[in-house]
Amino acid sequence: MPGKAGLSVGSSLALDALLFAALLVVYSYFIQPPGSNALSRYDAVLSLANQHTTAIDAYQANAQDKGLFAGHYYSDKPPGVVLVSLPVYVGLRAVLGAADSWPLDEQYVVYLLNFFVAALPTALLAVLLRHVLRRLGVGPGASLLAAVAYGTGTLALPFATLYFGHQTSAFFGFAAFAALFFGRERARPVLWAFLGGLSAGLAVLTEYPLAIVAALLGLYVLARFPGRRGIAAYVLGGLPAAGALLLYNYVSFGDPLRLSYENVYLQQFAQMHQGFFGLTNSDGTVLLALLFSGKGLLTLSPVLALVPAGLWALWKAGPWRPEARLLAGILVLFPLYNSAYFLPFGGWTPGPRFLTPMLPFAAVAVGVAFGSWTWAWRLGVPLAAYSTMNMFLATATVPLLEADPPWPLVQSWLPALANGEMALNLGTQRFGWLGAASLLPLLLTLALALSIASLARPRFRAPGWLRLASFLPLLLALTLAWPVPLPGTTLAASALSDGQGSVTVASVRELPRGADGARRVAVVVQSNGGAVGNLALQSWVEDAAGRRSDYDLIWPFSVLPGSAARFVITPSAVDEGSRPLWFTVDVVRGNLIQRLAEVRMPFSTAAHRSGFEEVPIGERPSL
Numbered sequence: 001m002p003g004k005a006g007l008s009v010g011s012s013l014a015l016d017a018l019l020f021a022a023l024l025v026v027y028s029y030f031i032q033p034p035g036s037n038a039l040s041r042y043d044a045v046l047s048l049a050n051q052h053t054t055a056i057d058a059y060q061a062n063a064q065d066k067g068l069f070a071g072h073y074y075s076d077k078p079p080g081v082v083l084v085s086l087p088v089y090v091g092l093r094a095v096l097g098a099a100d101s102w103p104l105d106e107q108y109v110v111y112l113l114n115f116f117v118a119a120l121p122t123a124l125l126a127v128l129l130r131h132v133l134r135r136l137g138v139g140p141g142a143s144l145l146a147a148v149a150y151g152t153g154t155l156a157l158p159f160a161t162l163y164f165g166h167q168t169s170a171f172f173g174f175a176a177f178a179a180l181f182f183g184r185e186r187a188r189p190v191l192w193a194f195l196g197g198l199s200a201g202l203a204v205l206t207e208y209p210l211a212i213v214a215a216l217l218g219l220y221v222l223a224r225f226p227g228r229r230g231i232a233a234y235v236l237g238g239l240p241a242a243g244a245l246l247l248y249n250y251v252s253f254g255d256p257l258r259l260s261y262e263n264v265y266l267q268q269f270a271q272m273h274q275g276f277f278g279l280t281n282s283d284g285t286v287l288l289a290l291l292f293s294g295k296g297l298l299t300l301s302p303v304l305a306l307v308p309a310g311l312w313a314l315w316k317a318g319p320w321r322p323e324a325r326l327l328a329g330i331l332v333l334f335p336l337y338n339s340a341y342f343l344p345f346g347g348w349t350p351g352p353r354f355l356t357p358m359l360p361f362a363a364v365a366v367g368v369a370f371g372s373w374t375w376a377w378r379l380g381v382p383l384a385a386y387s388t389m390n391m392f393l394a395t396a397t398v399p400l401l402e403a404d405p406p407w408p409l410v411q412s413w414l415p416a417l418a419n420g421e422m423a424l425n426l427g428t429q430r431f432g433w434l435g436a437a438s439l440l441p442l443l444l445t446l447a448l449a450l451s452i453a454s455l456a457r458p459r460f461r462a463p464g465w466l467r468l469a470s471f472l473p474l475l476l477a478l479t480l481a482w483p484v485p486l487p488g489t490t491l492a493a494s495a496l497s498d499g500q501g502s503v504t505v506a507s508v509r510e511l512p513r514g515a516d517g518a519r520r521v522a523v524v525v526q527s528n529g530g531a532v533g534n535l536a537l538q539s540w541v542e543d544a545a546g547r548r549s550d551y552d553l554i555w556p557f558s559v560l561p562g563s564a565a566r567f568v569i570t571p572s573a574v575d576e577g578s579r580p581l582w583f584t585v586d587v588v589r590g591n592l593i594q595r596l597a598e599v600r601m602p603f604s605t606a607a608h609r610s611g612f613e614e615v616p617i618g619e620r621p622s623l
Contacts, residue, residue, distance in 0.1 A: 019130065019144070020123045022449040023151045027119035027160040029442045031424045034110040035348060035400050037077070038163035040065035042110050044075040044082040045089050054079075054252040067263025069253055076260045079248045080172075080206025080241075081117060081165045088116045107424075114163040121171035122160040126151040128178050129360055129367070135182065136320060136364075138371035145377075145384060146367030153387030154301045154359045158350050158399040161423075165207045166356035172203035173213040174360040180217060180234075181323070184224050193221055193230045197237025203357075205241040208259070209337060210357055214238065216329045223322045271342035278342040287339035290352045294407035300351050300390045303366060303383040306376055307331060310365030313372035327361050334358040348401055350394040350408065396422055396439060434504060505587060518570050523585050525557075526564035533558035539585040541571045549573060 034042060043059035043066075051058055060066050060073035067076040075082065092112055126147040133143035150156055159166045176199035183192020200217055203210035221234045246256035253263070261277045272278045291298050298305055311331075314324040338344055338354045346353040369376040390409055397416035405411035420435030422428070427438035504526050523537065536555035540548050549572040559565050571583055 015144070016127050016130070018449055019147060019151075020127050022446060023123040023126055024119060025442065025445050025449070026152065026157070027122060028115050029426050030161045030395055031107060031111045031426070032114075032161050032163075032399060033107055033424070034163055036063045036065045037347075038110055038114075039063040040075045040077050041081050041085070041163060041165070042106075042113070044077070044079070045085045045113070048082065048086055049089050049093070054248065064266060064268075067260055068265045069263040074252055074260060074263055076264050077165065078204075078206055078208055078260065079245065080202060081163075081168050083205070083244065083248075084117050084168065085113045088113055110163050114161065118163065118167040119160045122151065122156055122167045125156075125167075125171045125174055125360055128174065129363055132178055132181060132364060133367040133371070136314070136323070136368060137317070138367050142370035142377060143367055145380065146363050146370055149303050149366060149380070149384040149387065150360060150363035153303050153384050153391055154363070155297075155351050155353060155356045155391065156359055157388075157391040158395040159353065159356055161395055162399060164353070166353055169203045169207035169210050170357040170360055172199050172206060173210050173357055176200035176203060176213070176217055177220075177326070177361070180221060180224065184230075189225055190229050190233045193225055193233040194237040196221070197234035198240065199237075200234075201238035201241025204238075205245055207357060208261075209334070209354065212333050212337065213330055213357065216326055216333075219329075220322060220326045223325075274342065275340075279337065279340045280342070282336045282340040284339070286344050287335055290335055290338055290344055290355065294405065294409075295345060295349075295351050297352055297355055300394075300409075301387040303380060303387045304359075304362055305383070306369040306380055307362050307365040309373070309376055310367065310369035314365065314368050323364075327365055330358050330361045331365070345404075350391075350399050350401060393417060396425070399423065505585065521569045521571060521583055521585075523567045523569060524564050525559055525567075525587055527559040531558065531560050535559065536588050537567060537585060538588065539569055539571060539583065541573065541583055 040056075040063045043056040043063055044054065046059050047053055047056045054074060055072040056066065056075055057073050065076055067074045089109070092109070129150060130143045130147040133146055134140070138146070151160075156167060156170070176196045179192050179196040179199060183189055183196065186192055196217065200210075200214040204214050218231065218234060221231050225231065225234075249258050249260075250256040252260070259277070261272060264272045274280060290296055293299065311324055311328055314320045314327070334355055334357070338352060341354065344352065344354070366380070370380050371377075390413075393409065393413040397413050398421070401408055401412055416422070417436060422435060422438055425438050425442070427433045427441045433440065505523065521539075523539070525535070525537065534556050535558065536553060537557065538554075539552045540550070542548050552569055552572055554567055554569075557565055569585075
């Protein structure tokens with residue numbers, strides 16, 4: 001396979017570190033408001049850590065993605081993300097609690113959990129993808145472009161910032177393939193087959209549809225590993241995850257074979273009880289929509305149109321035909337399964353999210369196309385750039401689309417960018433910069449990463465200082481994301497538009513104490529769109545024990561277009577002698593139901609929460 005197309009880029013450890021760090025910067029820059037899918041998993045983590053139970057009764061009110069069984073509420077999600085998140089949550093609570101920085105705001109805790117269980121694995125996956133392509137004979141430039149195109153130009157980007165299970169399962173699924181692909185040539189192939197089975201089992205434990213990948217990888221083991229020891233080791237490796245699932249089901253539902261999907265009870269998910277957990281017959285019209293509609297996979301990420309060319313090149317190469325068959329099987333079966341599901345796009349989503357776990361395998365084919373033909377490289381660069389623009393705009397503005405616009409790029413993401421309606425990010429959180437200006441720290445960090453990458457040359461062994469410098473973007477991201485506010489920064493959060501304009505909590509600052517020694521806080525609220533009236537500002541104080549003071553309420557007030565309202569608040573104490581740890585301010589409608597914006601010192605959040613009505617399913621059909 002040629003592998004000569006494209007730029008020649010050093011393949012040193014420094015380049016791997018730079019690719020990993022740059023992607024992690026992008027993924028960790030955005031602090032998305034957790035939706036019901038994320039909160040369902042978060043509730044389960046809280047229940048296990050605090051209540052020592054899999055039932056989420058104490059926390060279930062904030063999510064509609066849940067099940068009801070024997071009078072108790074449970075997350076309706078597979079337990080993989082929850083089990084991986086549990087030690088992360090306990091560790092964060094211990095470390096930050098020792099530093100008097102706990103509890104954190106809900107959105108920020110979900111963000112930190114996502115950092116470890118989704119963002120970090122996705123960045124690692126891109127590095128792993130590059131190495132798989134290099135082993136397939138793809139040149140260094142083409143393999144790097146494919147890894148970047150996957151990490152920034154597909155749904156991997158928005159879902160690396162959202163606490164879903166897709167990117168975690170994608171990492172485990174692709175890591176299973178990589179273990180088998182590299183391990184068959186190692187000294188102990190049986191051990192690598194076991195590790196591949198272990199990772200494949202974790203992928204299924206995280207998202208059940210990854211059973212497609214696990215099954216096809218089993219056939220791959222039969223084709224690539226001699227004798228029966230390889231497949232035996234692969235199956236044995238999957239047993240720990242299978243045991244964990246059976247144990248979770250037994251502890252939760254008294255039946256090891258009862259999946260959480262069976263407990264869904266709300267009317268809007270009634271079709272989950274049709275066919276096989278919502279899967280019926282594959283629909284050709286739905287399949288075309290998944291690929292070519294305004295939210296279709298190829299519409300959002302046209303660089304994936306090179307997949308057939310890459311599969312053909314891999315097949316022609318001869319030695320890689322088992323890999324070509326594996327990739328083709330995954331890339332055919334996943335869309336077919338998705339088109340048979342009653343909710344093919346998965347609700348509020350930037351695209352067909354159920355196809356996300358197959359994307360690293362698609363990126364392998366794209367990388368092979370880049371490395372096989374000059375025309376594919378020349379066409380792939382602008383396609384990758386356009387794909388990245390789509391996915392970056394979705395991530396930076398409104399990744400979870402409440403409506404279902406036919407063309408989200410021109411109907412949602414570009415207008416949101418023009419109106420300054422950005423997802424909360426580190427530029428806003430740390431520096432108070434709003435709108436497109438909040439992206440400047442990210443762009444400057446990526447420019448630094450690009451400058452460091454330009455120092456790498458072919459046949460040039462990176463010195464130690466360059467390897468260290470390649471981690472600078474990562475260190476900058478960690479400095480920004482670390483849950484301690486930087487001195488002198490403005491904490492702010494912008495809310496999504498409510499139809500009349502965008503309401504923003506522009507800043508929350510603690511003022512010098514008054515003459516009576518009382519604490520004082522200045523809050524500035526502004527409108528970035530039209531006039532917004534009948535607003536209320538409510539605030540409260542929380543101490544180290546988690547106890548809250550009574551609400552301090554300012555109501556009503558209005559904010560005119562382009563203007564700001566400034567309030568100086570003397571927060572009520574929790575009780576005499578308590579030490580206030582957190583100050584929280586909400587901007588809500590006058591009826592105190594519709595929340596427009598919230599900031600919690602020293603951490604800020606912004607979420608437009610829509611209520612929902614729980615309507616139980618009258619007569620559930622048996623499965």
